[in-house]
Amino acid sequence: MTSAESATAALPPLPYATPPQWAPALLEHTATLLVDQGHLEKKAAAGALSFLFRVPGGNEVQRSLSALAREELVHFERTLRLLAARGIGFEPLQPSRYAERLKTAISRTMPHRLADELLVAAIIEARSHERMALLARALRGRDDELATFYDDLCEAEARHESLYAALAASLLPADDLTARFDVLSRHEQAVLTALPFAPRLHAGGSP
Ligand SMILES: [Fe+2]
Ligand SMILES: [Fe+2]
Incomplete structure (x- = not known):
C-alpha cells in the first residue's frame, strides 16, 4: 500500500477535451453559472467530509x-x-445529471468501491479545472473580476485532483489504478458528451 502522505499520484489527462466554443457560448449566462458554482462548491465540501x-x-x-x-x-x-x-440570489437550481450518472460506473464491492469514488472525485476536479480555465480565458478583458475568480479556483482544483488521486493510489496497486481510471474517465466522456448543452459547469460541451 502506498502512503497517501507522500504519494503524488498524477493521473493521465482526461481522454475528452471540452470543445473551444463551449466557454464563449456561456458568456451570456454568467449569473446562472455563478449560482451553479455555489451549489457545486457546497456539494464538493460535503463530498470531502464524507x-x-x-x-x-x-x-x-x-x-x-x-x-x-x-x-x-x-x-x-x-x-x-x-x-x-x-x-444575484442564491436560488435552488436543477443540477446537471453529470455527477449522478458518473456514479453508475462505480464498483459495488470494496475495496474497489472507495477507490472508484476517489477516482471519480479526482475526475470531477480535473474536469472542473479544465472548464474553469476555459471560462477564465473567455472572460478575461470582458469581466476581469469573474476571470480572476475562476483562475483562483483552478489552482485549488489541481491540488484537490492530486489529493484524491493519491488517496485512490493508496488503496489500489498501480496497474489496477490505471485500469480503473481508464474505465471511469471513458465513462465520464460518454456521460458528458450525452448531456445537452446548458449553463452549468458540468453539462454538454457543444452549444
Ligand atoms: Fe472548490
Ligand atoms: Fe475542488
Missing part, C-alpha cells in the same frame, strides 16, 4: 481531507459574496 469519515489513514490523511473540505466551503462563501455583490 471521505473524511470513510478513507482509512492517519493524521495526515485526515488533515488533508479536512483542509480540502474547509477550502471548498471557503470557495462556497466566496461565491456567495460574489453573487451578493452582483445582486
